[in-house]
Structures are given as structure tokens and as C-alpha cells.
Amino acid sequence: MDPSDTLKLAINIVRSACRISRALQDKMVEDLGTQTKGDSSPVTVADFAIQAVVGQLLDQPFVGEEGGDLLEDQPDLRLQVLHAAQIALPGWSEKELMRAIRLGEGLPQTDSFWTLDPIDGTKGFIRKAHYCTALAYIHENQPTVGVLGCPRLSSDPSSVDGEGALFWAVRDQQAFCEEQPIQISSWLPGTPVVVTESAESAHSDHSLANKVLKAAAIPSATPLRLDSQVKYAVVARGQAQVFIRKSRDGYVEKIWDHAAGSLIAETAGCRVTDLNGNRLDFSTGIQLENNRGVLVAPAALHEKMLTTFEQLPS
Numbered sequence: 654m655d656p657s658d659t660l661k662l663a664i665n666i667v668r669s670a671c672r673i674s675r676a677l678q679d680k681m682v683e684d685l686g687t688q689t690k691g692d693s694s695p696v697t698v699a700d701f702a703i704q705a706v707v708g709q710l711l712d713q714p715f716v717g718e719e720g721g722d723l724l725e726d727q728p729d730l731r732l733q734v735l736h737a738a739q740i741a742l743p744g745w746s747e748k749e750l751m752r753a754i755r756l757g758e759g760l761p762q763t764d765s766f767w768t769l770d771p772i773d774g775t776k777g778f779i780r781k782a783h784y785c786t787a788l789a790y791i792h793e794n795q796p797t798v799g800v801l802g803c804p805r806l807s808s809d810p811s812s813v814d815g816e817g818a819l820f821w822a823v824r825d826q827q828a829f830c831e832e833q834p835i836q837i838s839s840w841l842p843g844t845p846v847v848v849t850e851s852a853e854s855a856h857s858d859h860s861l862a863n864k865v866l867k868a869a870a871i872p873s874a875t876p877l878r879l880d881s882q883v884k885y886a887v888v889a890r891g892q893a894q895v896f897i898r899k900s901r902d903g904y905v906e907k908i909w910d911h912a913a914g915s916l917i918a919e920t921a922g923c924r925v926t927d928l929n930g931n932r933l934d935f936s937t938g939i940q941l942e943n944n945r946g947v948l949v950a951p952a953a954l955h956e957k958m959l960t961t962f963e964q965l966p967s
Contacts, residue, residue, distance in 0.1 A: 656798060656823045663788050663800040664821060666710045670703045670771065670786040671802040671817060673740045677702070678778055678804070695775050696723070698730070701754060702737035703771035703786060708753030709742060715767035716939060717757025718909050724751065760938055765792045770909040774881025776853060781805075782813050783852075783883045789912035794936035797824045799913030803883050810849075810877055810887045820886045822920035830890055837922040838891035840954045842871075849877040849884040849893040858899045865897070869961040871954075885914030888949055889921035895958065896949040899928060905940040911947065924955040928962060 677699045696719065704719045724731040735750050742749075757769060767790055774784035783805055790798040800821045807815020820835070822828040828835050840846065848862040859878075866873045877884075877893050884896045896918070900906060915933055919925045926932055928946035937943055950958060 656826075659790050659798045660800075660821060660823055662711075663790065663798055664819065666707055667786050667788050667800045667802040667819065669706060669710065669741050670788075671804045671819070673703055673706065673737060674699050674772060674778070674784070674786065674802075675804040675817065676740055677737055678781060678784075695779060697772065697775060697778065698733045698737050699778065700772045700775060701734040702740075704757050704769065705734065705738045705750050705753040706741045707769050707771065707788065708756035709745075709749070711756070711767060713756065713767075714759045714762070715757050715769055716759060716761055716909065717754075717769040717771065718907070719754065719771060720758045721751050721754045724754065761791070764794045764936065765790075767791070768909045768912050770882075770907075773910060774852075774883070777880025780880075783810075783880045785881045785883050785886070787882050787909060787913040789909075789916060791908075791912060791935055794934075795824065796912045796916040796935065798822075799916035801882055801886055801913050801917060803881075803886055806883055806886065810879065810883070810892050818886070820889065820917050822917040824916060824920065826920065828889055828917050828921035830886070835890040835921050837888065837918075837951050838894060840894050840951045842953075845872040845874040846895055846954065847874045847877060847893040848895045848897065849879055849887055850897060851884075852878045852880045858901075861899050862895065862897050864965060865958050865962050868965060869957050871957070882910065882914030885911075885918045885949065888923060889918045894950060894954060896947065897928075897958070898947040900946055905942060906944065906947070908935055908939055908941060911941065915947075915949070918949050922951065923949050924952045925949050926955070926959070928959070930959050 770787040778784040786802040789796045804817040805813045806818045927944035934943040
């Protein structure tokens with residue numbers, strides 16, 4: 654598929670997803686049918702509904718975060734999901750719903766495939782804070798098209814009352830936010846650095862950025878703690894200079910949590926690697942098996958932070 658056609662399809666799909674998620678998030682959280690998955694992470698009606706809508710619009714197998722087993726076992730929840738999906742697809746049946754969700758249950762079968770996180774930052778979604786829908790096309794084991802729909806993001810990333818923003822990029826081209834080209838902010842040694850990191854301390858080490866910046870003698874501003882790949886987006890449009898993530902012990906990052914965001918940040922001018930300085934490797938299935946953590950920053954700042962991190966006591 655031509656990259657421009659792939660991008661148009663992805664943008665249209667993510668726009669539809671954002672209409673659904675915003676409508677559902679504006680309802681009371683208690684009405685969203687929140688469940689707990691086997692890994693103790695939350696999942697809502699919106700996660701399932703958006704995966705189903707994306708499956709229907711793609712009409713091909715893809716690598717998604719959610720599966721259909723939980724819905725098979727809970728008919729009341731399945732009906733809630735169906736009603737939510739009907740925001741975009743009126744008249745849809747339960748059979749059509751389950752088929753579409755299950756299109757996203759597969760593992761990568763080739764080096765070219767779609768990957769989706771229907772609600773990235775589900776805890777933020779539940780808190781009525783930031784979250785996004787992340788859709789990326791992987792070609793030859795690297796993201797080549799990425800779209801992030803961030804329904805609550807405004808020009809001020811610390812606010813959750815925005816009208817939303819859509820970010821996209823095609824590899825080796827330009828990154829955009831709502832038709833406007835975006836690029837990272839420049840960094841000069843001695844100027845304060847804004848770090849964005851996970852809102853949930855359970856997801857990442859909140860002390861890491863401070864340790865690295867202090868050891869590197871780089872002044873820091875108040876960090877932006879945000880849910881989801883919105884972190885990649887705010888670095889890409891120059892509102893933060895660093896996104897650093899050291900995953901909790903034993904956790905291996907999933908491809909759908911990084912494919913779209915990493916491409917957008919990289920295309921906007923960032924260097925994106927893991928904490929060993931290696932590029933993110935999307936060739937190992939649904940997990941980034943060959944990577945440890947994430948570091949996103951302008952090249953000079955990235956190099957200084959990576960060198961400093963490597964010298965910290967383990």
C-alpha cells in the first residue's frame with residue numbers, strides 16, 4: 654500500500670475512534686463497564702469498542718491490545734460494547750462486533766502489519782485525564798506510518814480540557830499536528846529541561862530523570878506527568894525536551910505502546926532509543942524483547958543523558 658493511502662486510512666480510522674472515546678469518557682465512569690484483565694490492568698467498554706471499530710474499518714488481521722474472550726464470557730458487557738461501537742457503526746450486530754475485535758488478536762505473521770492500542774492510558778481515561786488512540790503500520794519491522802489521536806490534549810499539555818489533537822507522521826517525511834508541521838524544541842546547554850514521564854509511578858521510575866539530569870548538571874523544570882503516548886506527542890511539538898521511561902522490573906514493553914508515538918517523535922527530530930542506546934526493535938512479536946526502557950530527546954541532549962545514565966550506579 655502506498656504510504657499516503659496508508660496515512661489517509663489511519664487518520665480516518667483514528668478520528669472515528671476519538672469520536673467514540675470522547676463521547677464515552679464524557680459519561681460517568683461508572684457507566685463504562687470497567688474490568689480488570691489477567692495482568693491486573695484495567696479495560697473499559699471504550700477499549701473494546703474502539704478495537705472493534707478499527708477492526709471493521711481495516712477489515713484485515715492486525716495486532717491489537719484487546720481480545721474477545723472476556724466479552725464471550727460476559728454477555729452484559731458485550732452488549733455495552735456493542736452499543737458503544739454503534740456510535741460509529743449504527744445497526745451493527747454482536748456477531749459483527751466479535752469478528753472485528755478478534756481480527757486484532759493475532760501475532761505478527763510477516764514484517765508488515767498494523768498495530769493498535771485502542772485506549773492507550775486507560776487509567777487516564779478512567780480519571781478523565783489524558784489518553785490516546787495509537788495506530789501504526791509496521792513495514793519491514795519498523796513503523797512507517799503512525800497516528801495518535803489525543804482527544805483531551807490542548808495547546809497547554811497540563812490541561813485536560815482541550816478540544817483534542819491528532820498527530821501523524823510518515824517515516825522520512827514530516828510530522829504533523831492537525832495539518833501543521835511540528836518539530837522538537839532546540840536545547841542549549843544550561844537551559845532548563847522539561848521532562849515528561851508516566852503519570853502512574855507504578856509504570857515507571859519517577860526518580861530516574863531527576864537522577865540523570867542532576868548527575869549531568871542539567872537544570873530541570875517541573876516535569877509533565879502524563880498518561881499514554883501523549884508524552885511522545887508533547888516532545889514532538891516542542892513542549893518537553895525529554896521522555897524517559899525505565900520499566901518496572903520484569904515488564905517488557907508492548908509494541909502498540911510505542912510504535913506510533915516513537916515514529917512521530919523521531920520524524921519531528923528526536924533521537925529515540927532504549928536505555929542502552931539501541932533503536933526500538935519491532936521485529937520480535939508483540940513485545941520489545943530486545944529493548945530496555947525508552948529515551949526520547951534532541952540528539953545532543955539524548956547523548957548527554959544516555960552517557961550519564963550508563964555511569965549511574967545500577
